Amino acid sequence: MIEPFQKPFLQDISNTVFAQSGCQVHLLRLDVIHPGISGNKWYKLKYNLEEAVSSGFDTILTFGGAYSNHIHASSIAAAKAGLKSIGVIRGERVEPLNPTLHDAEKNGMVLHFISRSDYRRKNETKFIGEMKRTFGDFYVVPEGGTNSLAVKGTTEILLDITEEYDYIMTSVGTGGTMAGLICGLKGGKRVIGISVLKGDFLVSEVEKLVLAYSGKSYKNWEIIEDYHFGGYAKFNEDLISFINEFRSVTGIALDPIYTGKMMSGLKKMTRKGFFKPNTKVVALHTGGLQGIRGFNDRFGNLIQEE
Ligand SMILES: *Cc1c(COP(=O)(O)O)cnc(C)c1O
Numbered sequence: 615m616i617e618p619f620q621k622p623f624l625q626d627i628s629n630t631v632f633a634q635s636g637c638q639v640h641l642l643r644l645d646v647i648h649p650g651i652s653g654n655k656w657y658k659l660k661y662n663l664e665e666a667v668s669s670g671f672d673t674i675l676t677f678g679g680a681y682s683n684h685i686h687a688s689s690i691a692a693a694k695a696g697l698k699s700i701g702v703i704r705g706e707r708v709e710p711l712n713p714t715l716h717d718a719e720k721n722g723m724v725l726h727f728i729s730r731s732d733y734r735r736k737n738e739t740k741f742i743g744e745m746k747r748t749f750g751d752f753y754v755v756p757e758g759g760t761n762s763l764a765v766k767g768t769t770e771i772l773l774d775i776t777e778e779y780d781y782i783m784t785s786v787g788t789g790g791t792m793a794g795l796i797c798g799l800k801g802g803k804r805v806i807g808i809s810v811l812k813g814d815f816l817v818s819e820v821e822k823l824v825l826a827y828s829g830k831s832y833k834n835w836e837i838i839e840d841y842h843f844g845g846y847a848k849f850n851e852d853l854i855s856f857i858n859e860f861r862s863v864t865g866i867a868l869d870p871i872y873t874g875k876m877m878s879g880l881k882k883m884t885r886k887g888f889f890k891p892n893t894k895v896v897a898l899h900t901g902g903l904q905g906i907r908g909f910n911d912r913f914g915n916l917i918q919e920e
């Protein structure tokens with residue numbers, strides 16, 4: 615199966631941008647797992663690809679936007695698992711392809727572009743039937759990779775933490791990763807999710823995912839909606855300067871869609887006294903760094919690279 619390229623590790627960043635906070639902040643570097651199968655996507659795909667192979671499929675089909683980390687990761691992970699992959703992409707094909715889609719196609723993924731209105735039908739049986747008539751049979755990995763097997767995979771993120779801590783923190787897109795942390799901790803410690811998009815549906819989404827995987831519901835978690843910077847992929851100068859400052863101080867790159875928002879939120883929370891002094895927070899670096907190229911292409915090299 616797909617093995618990590620490098621083992622994740624904990625990095626103490628308490629004395630960097632968090633120096634005045636009185637908290638211990640450690641970053642769990644999932645971004646080092648693989649340059650392309652970034653961070654949490656490795657855990658989310660693992661059991662899905664195993665399932666596809668053991669059920670006798672030779673192809674997976676999945677969904678995403680034009681800059682999707684999930685599409686990028688799936689194109690590589692599927693190939694490593696010996697599977698063909700089809701990426702159903704929201705919007706029109708634009709040449710030249712952006713770096714994310716260029717990589718995906720180079721990795722062997724067949725890209726199938728559909729309109730935004732068709733994209734809304736992606737979970738309908740009829741739509742999947744149409745795709746099967748076009749492409750033949752395949753195993754479906756949902757958008758963002760989130761399902762019960764993804765939750766199972768992300769429970770294993772906890773196995774990479776070898777020290778005691780009070781809080782674990784992640785950015786939240788679909789909620790699959792957060793659900794895995796909650797299920798893995800079984801009610802212990804506290805799990806904080808920083809939502810990177812607008813909308814309070816994520817709480818019920820995470821509840822559903824936790825219940826579906828574990829048959830239980832837990833109370834030791836919350837999703838914070840104050841740090842999405844206006845919505846998914848929205849940003850402002852504050853966010854960009856935080857990401858650039860963070861990199862120059864720690865040497866660690868953050869992406870503007872997920873990890874930048876989470877760390878910026880965490881910094882503000884520590885300043886506001888959200889955590890008691892000496893609390894230990896483990897924040898997940900969920901990766902996403904492949905997206906920086908496309909972001910800089912679109913918006914003019916705002917994020918420093920290297
Ligand atoms: C996909 C992604 C997330 C969000 O994960 P979910 O399980 O969808 O909530 C967070 N960070 C990065 C870098 C991602 O690519």
